[in-house]
Amino acid sequence: MTIRVLIADDQQLVRTGFQMILDAQPDMEVVAAVADGADAVSEARRLRPDVCLLDIRMPKLDGLEVTRVLAGPGVENPMRVVIVTTFDLDEYVYGALRSGATGFLLKDSGPTLLIEAVRAAAAGDALVSPSITVRLLQHLTHPRRTAGLPVNDPLTDRELDVVRLVARGRSNQEVAAELFVSLSTVKTHLGSIFAKLGVRNRVEIAAWAWESGVVS
Amino acid sequence: MTIRVLIADDQQLVRTGFQMILDAQPDMEVVAAVADGADAVSEARRLRPDVCLLDIRMPKLDGLEVTRVLAGPGVENPMRVVIVTTFDLDEYVYGALRSGATGFLLKDSGPTLLIEAVRAAAAGDALVSPSITVRLLQHLTHPRRTAGLPVNDPLTDRELDVVRLVARGRSNQEVAAELFVSLSTVKTHLGSIFAKLGVRNRVEIAAWAWESGVVS
DNA sequence: GAGCCCATCGGCCGAACGGCTGATCCTAGA
DNA sequence: TCTAGGATCAGCCGTTCGGCCGATGGGCTC
Numbered sequence: 001m002t003i004r005v006l007i008a009d010d011q012q013l014v015r016t017g018f019q020m021i022l023d024a025q026p027d028m029e030v031v032a033a034v035a036d037g038a039d040a041v042s043e044a045r046r047l048r049p050d051v052c053l054l055d056i057r058m059p060k061l062d063g064l065e066v067t068r069v070l071a072g073p074g075v076e077n078p079m080r081v082v083i084v085t086t087f088d089l090d091e092y093v094y095g096a097l098r099s100g101a102t103g104f105l106l107k108d109s110g111p112t113l114l115i116e117a118v119r120a121a122a123a124g125d126a127l128v129s130p131s132i133t134v135r136l137l138q139h140l141t142h143p144r145r146t147a148g149l150p151v152n153d154p155l156t157d158r159e160l161d162v163v164r165l166v167a168r169g170r171s172n173q174e175v176a177a178e179l180f181v182s183l184s185t186v187k188t189h190l191g192s193i194f195a196k197l198g199v200r201n202r203v204e205i206a207a208w209a210w211e212s213g214v215v216s
Numbered sequence: 217m218t219i220r221v222l223i224a225d226d227q228q229l230v231r232t233g234f235q236m237i238l239d240a241q242p243d244m245e246v247v248a249a250v251a252d253g254a255d256a257v258s259e260a261r262r263l264r265p266d267v268c269l270l271d272i273r274m275p276k277l278d279g280l281e282v283t284r285v286l287a288g289p290g291v292e293n294p295m296r297v298v299i300v301t302t303f304d305l306d307e308y309v310y311g312a313l314r315s316g317a318t319g320f321l322l323k324d325s326g327p328t329l330l331i332e333a334v335r336a337a338a339a340g341d342a343l344v345s346p347s348i349t350v351r352l353l354q355h356l357t358h359p360r361r362t363a364g365l366p367v368n369d370p371l372t373d374r375e376l377d378v379v380r381l382v383a384r385g386r387s388n389q390e391v392a393a394e395l396f397v398s399l400s401t402v403k404t405h406l407g408s409i410f411a412k413l414g415v416r417n418r419v420e421i422a423a424w425a426w427e428s429g430v431v432s
Numbered sequence: 433g434a435g436c437c438c439a440t441c442g443g444c445c446g447a448a449c450g451g452c453t454g455a456t457c458c459t460a461g462a
Numbered sequence: 463t464c465t466a467g468g469a470t471c472a473g474c475c476g477t478t479c480g481g482c483c484g485a486t487g488g489g490c491t492c
Binding site for chain 1: 277
């Protein structure tokens, strides 16, 4: 059973490099190699590869956005996604994992790691670059605030006030008037809420509020 | 039992005019007269008048926004609000009623009508300018699309696709990628959804989706 | 064939949103 | 007393949102 792989990277050389490495494996076949996020989505839809190898930096849609579309929460039949990037910034890592990625590789990893990551993803396992794994483990043993990761930190009463109003569709200006504070304050609270819930926008706050019963 | 009234209008002359008319009534008392929406909210909170007389055009927060804060859906102990305006544009009327107003008056109405509108509002009834009432009745007998009024018009399948994704917090760009269409198309669908559901922003779409069970 | 609805797309533009930095005030606790 | 966290606020800035205009093509109905 060959593993069918889609490659998405805006750099031609990287694409062909990956393709050659993977095609050299007897159990792998690259079924598509595209240069931007939009193509990645459409080709992945069309071909339904076993594993998608996505670069983070891409035109139109970046790798994380593509991941959310293909494997994010709420997607049916989510696909296996491995994120490959030059940078190991924490935000990328946590963002990728939250978006639904099953693997995270640095481009300075050896070809062996790339192959193993694809194989792991195809099997439903996850392979993350060792240098990154270290930090993930640190995070587990010494949990601390990290960009993009939902923090198990309860919302304050005031933040809940903001959540309730936002979930009802109020604008920041209206929330400010309703809570009797300035626009700046509302935005500050919103920033804290984003960080604590690990969400990206006010609609996700609303969804969380409805799901958790904060509003009904 | 005197009816305590708050007046909010950015024009000094209008404020004092209204105040004199109402104060001349034995059963009425103007407890505040403010010049902008923010003051209207804070004074209404502080004094809890029986009726708020709000102009639509006001600095900081307009009359409809103030209405939503004081009497909108989801507000506890909603206050009685009468909207007063120079213009009888349909959008204003429907917007005011949707925002929670219990009355709608034109500034060219006679003082008698103003007094009766306040009295009606205090009693929980609604008085709308006769010239506007005509159109409201027309709308009941010959329902047709009108700006700002929720239309009992089912969403199309495609629009529901957009709703489901938006309710999960996806951006327009992500919805476009996920549905395999352009950003423009998503925005067009969103416009239709806004009109059909009678909502103002994507968070209200999300709230509707959760309430109606379109997502869960 | 004419009319209508739906889905699709593009461009323009102002308003709203969200990120970021940095600041003050107050209270509770070490 | 010093510290930490919460609530408040201000400004800057780039992105997204939403409104508004118009346009095309397909399918259905009268």
